Amino acid sequence: MEEVVLNYGSTAWMLVSASLVLLMTPGLALFYGGMSRGKSILNMMMMSFGALAVVGVIYVLWGWSMSYGESIGGIVGNPFDQFGLSGTIYDEAGEFALDSFGVPMIVGVGFQATFAIITVALISGAIADRVKFSTWLVFAGIWATLCYFPMAHMVWAFPAGLLSADGPLATALGTNPIDFAGGTVVHINAGMAGLVLALIVGKRKGFGKEPMKPNSLPLVMLGAALLWFGWFGFNGGSAFEANGLAGLAWVNTTVATCAAVLGWLLAEKIRNGKATSLGAASGVVAGLVAVTPAAGALTPVTSIILGAIAGAACALAVGLKYKLGFDDSLDVVGVHLVAGLIGTVAIGFLATDTGLFFGGGAGQLVVQIIIALVAVVFTGVVTTVIALALKATMGWRIPEEDEVTGIDQTVHAERAYEGITS
Amino acid sequence: MKLITAVIQPHKLDEVKAALEAAGVRGLTVSEASGYGRQKGHTEVYRGAEYTVDLVPKVRVEVLIEDEDATTLTGVVVNAAQTGKIGDGKVWVTAVEQVIRVRTGASGPDAL
Incomplete structure (x- = not known):
């Protein structure tokens, strides 16, 4: 086997990508914060910053090991294999260990940590304005551990992971599943968790009766812009090299997002x-989500088709919560679950080499539907167990009068604006 | 002495101010207000959810004047604020018992 040497260009790109993806979580705080009510914007932003703090710490303790450590049945990595990154950073000679692209493993750890962080933060939009901050922080740690790390292992720890390229499912069906940057691991995962939490935590007081308007659409648009910018690291960095594939992902990400708007x-x-303007900002996110699993597998032209479909479909999907009666406050389900499913399944039709529309037969489509369904069921079940356990122990909701007064004032003893009561 | 209070369309403020100045008024107070009349509110849409906003933004102008100017100056305000469309607002006049200028302590018409 040819010895891998340090690739400076790719290492630089992956460090930049990791930094870009980390910026997405504060960007999400602005996106969600602006969309929440004026009396709860700080709590909404704190849920993102809280997820960042909790998941950032546990990722280096056991998150990396559970994602990419020694596999336990293709479902999850052994948390003690590389606990605290022991054996991850250096090789036997004491040099920085490199991955197969010539990028130091420790750079990969940073890059992957940022994905775990944003995925947990995404869920918070489903339960805006009403949950105990302590319960949220505990949930963030437990959910990342029991839901995110196993999903990342199943899809991305190849070839050991159950759903990974060259993994057990791929071998059985003869087709590699495609999840370039996290349609299943990030978006179906977060969207499904959001649905479960919205159902178990329950509606805000006055949901569907009182107006619950965004307090600052300029903040929402600023947040969408930062998410888009960060997404270049998310999708472009998922090439793991500074190369043409990264460039293809960059262009596909951009044009799919434009079409989704x-x-x-x-x-x-x-x-x-x-x-x-809220529709434009939401379209940005819908497009970014849909192209996430597909950014490396489509052409720019098929990316436009995917983005346009996802944008229109999500615009219609966000209205469903009023009809179905669940308070997914900021549409984590309507945007992330719906666009995540669309993007993951659309690969089966649109993939340049293997898609049904390009003469690849139905194999890719079947595999894509299977990984999407596994993600939905796995996350649905695990999140339900975690959420019910927390409901029975810590409890999710703040007292009703505190919710009406405003969670910023009653939970954090702060207010973003003077004189705002809604 | 009288107090003229006018609740008007925000975009008409500059014209009302200019008209009152031209009519010899040397001071007034402006504040933001919200409310509704025959006009009722308007509709806003956020991700497909439509909300009726019944309080619409208005500007409240208050002017202290001498008794004999009341008819003239209310006419000046009405003329300047009028567009003829629903939502133009209202003007009313109330009696004022006493006015004192804070800086000098002068009271009554001298304080206007």
């Missing part, structure tokens, strides 16, 4: 008669 605006123009 148009798709969302068109759908709401037809339905409500107006194209809104």
Whole structure:
């Protein structure tokens, strides 16, 4: 085997990518914060910063090991294999250990940690304005441990992971599943967890009766911009090299997102008669989510098709919570679960080499549907258990009068704005 | 002495101010207000959820004047604030018992 040497260009790109993805979580805090009510914006932003703090710490303790350590049945890595990154950073000669692309393992640890952080933070939008901050922090740690790390292992720890490239499922069906940057691991995972939490935590007081308007659409748009910028690291960095694939992912990410903005605006123009700034910002995220699993497998032209479909579909999906009666406050389900499913399954039709529309037969489509379903079921079951356990022990909700007064004031003893009561 | 209170369309403030100045008024107070009349509110849409906002933004102008100017100056305000469309606002006049200028302590019409 040829000896791998340090690749400076790719190492630099992966350090930049990790930094970009880390920036997405504060960006998400702005995106969600602006969309929440004025009396709960700080709590909403704190849920993102809290997830960042908790998951950042546990990732180096046991997160990396559970994601990429010695496999236990293809489901999860052994947390004690590389606990505290023991044996991860240096090789036997005492040099920095390198991955197969010539990038130091420790750089990969940083990059992967940022994915775990943003995935947990994404869930918070489903339960805005109403949960105990302590319960959220505990949930963040437990959910990352029992839900995120196993999903990351199953999909990305190849070839040991159950759903990974060259893994057991791929071998059995003869087709490699494609999840380039986290359609299943990040978006279906977070979206499904959001749905479960919204159902178990319950509605905000006045949901569906009182207006619950975004307090600052400029913050939402700033947050969407930061998410988009950070997503270049998310998708571009998932090439793991500074190369043409990273460039393809960059362009696909951008054009799918542009098309999703148009798709969302068109759908709401037809339905409500107006194209809104919140619709544009939401379309950005819907497009970014949909192209995440597909960024390396599509052409720019098929990326446009995917983005347009995802944007329009999510614009319609966000209205479902009112009909179905669950308070997914900031549409984690309507955007991340829906666009994550669309992107993951669309690969089966649109993949340049293996998609149904490009002469690849139905094999890719079947595999994509299976990994999407596994993600939905696994996350659905595990999140339900965690959420019910926390409900029975710590409890999720703050007292009703504190929720009405405003969670910023009652839980954090702060207020973002003077004179805001809604 | 009288107090004219006018609740008007925000975009008409500059014209009302200019008209009152031209009519000899040397001071007034402006504050942001919200409310509704025949106009009722408007509709806002956030991710497909439509909300009716019944309080619309207005500007409240308050002017202290001498008794004999009341008819003229209310006419000046109405003329300047009028667009003829629903939502133009209201003007009313109330009696004022006493006015004192803080800086000098002067009271009554001298304080206007």
